[in-house]
Amino acid sequence: MTGIGFSEVMPFLSLYVDSLGNFTHAQLSLYSGLAFSATYLVSAIASPLWGQLADRTGRKAMLLRASLGMAFVFASMGLVTNVWQLIIARLIQGVFSGYISNANALIATQVPKEKSGQALGTLTTGVVSGTLLGPLLGGTLASIFTYRVTFFITGAILLSVFILTLFFVHEKFTPVKKTEMLDTKGVIADLKAPKLVFGMFITTMIIQASNNSISPILSLYVRQIMHGSLQATFFAGIVASIPGIATLVAAPKLGGLGDRIGTERVLMAGFCLAVVVYIPMAFVTNVWQLIGLRFIMGIADAAMLPAVQAILAKNTPPEVTGRIFSWNQAFQSLGNVVGPIIGSLVSTQFNYSGVFISTSVLVLINLLLVSKETKELRKSH
Numbered sequence: 001m002t003g004i005g006f007s008e009v010m011p012f013l014s015l016y017v018d019s020l021g022n023f024t025h026a027q028l029s030l031y032s033g034l035a036f037s038a039t040y041l042v043s044a045i046a047s048p049l050w051g052q053l054a055d056r057t058g059r060k061a062m063l064l065r066a067s068l069g070m071a072f073v074f075a076s077m078g079l080v081t082n083v084w085q086l087i088i089a090r091l092i093q094g095v096f097s098g099y100i101s102n103a104n105a106l107i108a109t110q111v112p113k114e115k116s117g118q119a120l121g122t123l124t125t126g127v128v129s130g131t132l133l134g135p136l137l138g139g140t141l142a143s144i145f146t147y148r149v150t151f152f153i154t155g156a157i158l159l160s161v162f163i164l165t166l167f168f169v170h171e172k173f174t175p176v177k178k179t180e181m182l183d184t185k186g187v188i189a190d191l192k193a194p195k196l197v198f199g200m201f202i203t204t205m206i207i208q209a210s211n212n213s214i215s216p217i218l219s220l221y222v223r224q225i226m227h228g229s230l231q232a233t234f235f236a237g238i239v240a241s242i243p244g245i246a247t248l249v250a251a252p253k254l255g256g257l258g259d260r261i262g263t264e265r266v267l268m269a270g271f272c273l274a275v276v277v278y279i280p281m282a283f284v285t286n287v288w289q290l291i292g293l294r295f296i297m298g299i300a301d302a303a304m305l306p307a308v309q310a311i312l313a314k315n316t317p318p319e320v321t322g323r324i325f326s327w328n329q330a331f332q333s334l335g336n337v338v339g340p341i342i343g344s345l346v347s348t349q350f351n352y353s354g355v356f357i358s359t360s361v362l363v364l365i366n367l368l369l370v371s372k373e374t375k376e377l378r379k380s381h
Helices: 002-007 010-018 025-057 059-077 083-095 099-110 113-144 147-168 184-190 194-213 218-225 232-261 263-281 287-314 318-349 352-380
Strands: none
Touching (some): 002 059, 002 147, 010 083, 010 113, 010 147, 025 059, 059 083, 059 099, 059 147, 099 113, 099 287, 113 232, 194 287, 194 318, 194 352, 218 232, 218 352, 232 263, 263 352, 318 352
């Protein structure tokens, strides 16, 4: 439900911006970009602060804060009268970020370490399902009702998340006393493998940047390979959503496999698959080839995303889990900001195919970085 809430306004956010004034093409692009990225920029700053509070008050308290705050913020977006009010509301949304990262932290601390891969894989399935259904639901609601009513409905969904969390989520939590709270240096010193953990932060950022680097050009690329066909918009929707379907099916299975054979191995396999799959995407000659490769990319995502969460869970003491997962979310938010910028810059300097090549290089760098860190960890053991 949280995934739905986040993603269902995305298909019409730029159209909603357009309805708030008479803008030139350049102004519309600028304001749409600001409205999109504002949440992630604030989230990157706010997440570590909430993580510190989570270690003192518990993860459930943070879930309640995030869901209730987002419910009111999304509803307020339906009341704005100009674009700057919308951008401010999106900035405030970033302040109330952290539902997913705290859900990950809660699962990581409540589930036995040897089962954390499967549990976090299942949680990823929930998030991906919502992210997949959101744009479809949002587009349908906006066409039946209006943009403004859809924001109110989104607020109601997130209020339901608050109520469900309040009554059905239970946490066995021993608060860390304020006097015993570790500072940043203390948190790092408390980690068994700090280099590996920080490597996972960079990995999270690169995975997000890689997935989002092609977002600005994906529909344009589909239109290009379909030679301007009228069906390009429909197929662009399929191309955008197909990795999520693959992730949905594969994430719990690969999470469980990681618990059995080693999460690091599953992560490395995901990287290798991603590097190999991005390159041929640059040379496809029809849309079905792109759909097939994007489906395989979804399997790579299913190997990478839960594996990172599981490695963090298995290498983090419970008393600092909240902060570690919030730092990870900050890097994820940075990836959401950096990715589209990389994609836009590369596509203007080269062409659409160049974005896929550059993304493959980005994942390869990540593969080499993680390979080095996991080798050092195995040697230390």
